[in-house]
Amino acid sequence: MQDDFAIVFRVRSASVSVVESDSEAQTVAGSPMALVQTDSTTTALVHEPKPALQGGIEHTTHTFTANHTYGTDSTTENIFTNHVEPLVPFVLRGGYATVMAYGQTGSGKTYTLSHCSQLAVQTLYRHNASLPAASRCKISLSAVEIYGKKVNDLLDLTNTRAGIAENMQGASVFMRAKTLDIATEDEMLRAIEQAWSCRRTSATEKNEQSSRSHALVRLTLQSLRDKNALPGVLQLVDLAGSERASDDSKNHSSERMAETVAINTSLMTLKECIRSRALAGQSDKPPHIPFRSSKLTLALKEAFDLYSRQPSHTLFFATASPCRPDIPATINTFRYASQLLAGPKRLVIRNPDPRDIFHWSNERVLEWLTKYGGPQLARPRDVAPYEDGASLSRVPEGEFIQRLEGASNNKLSTKAAREIYLKWWKLVIASRTLAQTAQTKEWKDRRRKQEEDELDEIAQDATVQQLAKLLPVSS
Template structure:
């Protein structure tokens, strides 16, 4: 981590830092910058994308040079890291931050949308789950970016919809007092998981929209009702809560089919102790809530990043906050439907905000290197949620041992998913009043239906666990191969054998020997790696490699112990 000075020290040495930042960088530390991708290819094979957007310098601010730069044709963000040595010498170290694209003050909202969000809208229309997050410090342009992208999303949705589709939108606020509906004012909005494991939002008004103008009007109402207060860092009004805009796309001809969801989240800005010096008690409590919820978000990002480098189970704590629970699909690595996520890290270009900026970029890069493709776990045919209407009706008859002759009375519309979500009271009432079953017989029939649902959940958990084991085996195989290669290289160096990095040495026991230079040795054809006698499955190969390495280590330890105890080759102790 770059040793970025504190804000007071940055302001005191601002002239020297600005002069250094205005010079073109000679070298860039960090990962090598890579070429930018086409917007059309952003979500072709990758499910999570991370972007950086730097806001412009405002009229009342003075900044001869900025801390965030972009190299033309490259995707990486270049952070001009200010540093001060112990002797007081100032320097600026250009550091490359790996992200998918970088936007500066010259880029419009339309260009940002084309690159970041155009691939998300079709996912929601096709019944998947998509999410857009804007996060960063207070006053970094998150609300401005979110408002511009909402207008573009609303314009893009309408042409993609079919005559049998409808779009509803809900605006909710996650505040220190709970969740609130920004349109109706309902203060008791609940974000819960239903018995099928899907995230549901209750007591929040979903408004049907048919044009971009209606979305814009609702957005203005929601922003006006949102909790904002003027602070020292944001005089125009700092957001004191998280705002989530939830688009739900349903099919009117098959309303029981799972709808597509697009969540657009404008996170409240993080604040440091220096940003809260002028806050009263209420503002301080809001700052505590904001930082606590953002810390949970960062923990989810950190856990997702750890899952890329370990073979062990990593717990992602998305249930610790209502905000992360709403965005659960964006953090899970094993999902049941197509999921795409875009994260826009909004940063300030000012020198005084360098520590804030680097902290934001650090978490952006952590999410960038995390697993970027989710594994869609295949559903089982025994899962009632996957049954057709005909199969669901047949199972209703079977569950009652043939006593229900008109299963359409139990399930007037819908398929297996509608049957799995049918409450017990409705099932029993319909079975007793319209099918002539007794109360106990109706409850027994529902118990068989619910048992099929529970068994399907067990099967799904098993499928997820197998997918986790396979993913861990792939990572373990790569780690084991890398470890074995490093061990082999160490053995060759210890034995004095030539390596690719050093020329061969003559053997003194053979007299004059011709030395092969490195260029000739690299030009020779590489020897094929020895193949195992019997091909093993990938998981067993990893286990066998690790077990063999463990046996070799144990043999060396025993041999060393024998030598230390005065044994020679296992023939007993040496005699004097």
């Protein structure tokens, strides 16, 4: 995986009935030809049919580029082997991988993602079992759907308190959503299948069972050996199908129309994140990617954020239909997906600031507790037996104070223990500011270095050197 962000186009096959009814549009420049072609492994051509002034149909050809394109004869197994399977060892080593499917209703996105999900789970459990016992991970599952402004727990439909938030470490989390620790491959497959089946669906013009929500399935892999290690994450995201409101007005009630508006609004925010990420590589200012503008993009923060505490990789499937009525949607899908190729290809891994507690080791935490706990804190390790700075920042205030009191044999009063906690919490807040300041500085340094490299490349060009030579001045 050379880049942190990869875009894959997939064109589904057309049904026989559609091909027969759409025969006129399948003739391009007088010859039988598909309206959507994968011209090479990285290029897709879309021939947009329009009425000609002299009558008949003429075609405008649009060219789109991705990291890889797959035509109507492709198999999901081949796509999985080439793009999803390499993510398995990546997440087992602590990486954060997001696999996202985007496209029009009926374009094959749910089919592609669900099949890849099944193969990924099978591969993940087998890889994990093949590791030495000390190197294995505990695998847990959480799943939510974003339906309009609501977040529903797909593992517990009675849970009405689920949400999407950003924790103190800057990571997106599913708040108050049920999490299952799942030991076997079969159990995980059943749980994910059940989660997918709980999504809201309704009939649309394109599909009798169209998903009307965004579904996010998150597998978290926590090292059994190192409790402080950042967990690996494999996140599977099936975005709701997008259709034009005008196309579905005859089939939908006012409630269904409101659904469509909410879906398209969230997808527009997603597109804005795509656009902002693409423009980030062209500016000398720190990028602003508005992932906090919606619950969907906040949940996908790690896919768009250009700074990370752990290696991240995002695989963006853009699925499309080759049929004539769907050509505008196909062009729209490929256009926005291909914009991601213009963005930075590598995330910036932040260099740790020694004052940033989120990068403190357990030893550094114990040094701080010893200093500020004073002689009354007899056993600092009872406060943080294994926690590093990031882990200790997640300990609730009440528990933190109880640990301090117990570690001092109750020689620290509740008031004194709370004062120590407040000092710690000020460091937690300050560390967020330090991280943001470092992000701005690193971005400016990165842009400055890029500009210097570009100038050096120009200066070293043989033609430039030749043109820069001055003729000797005659006396």
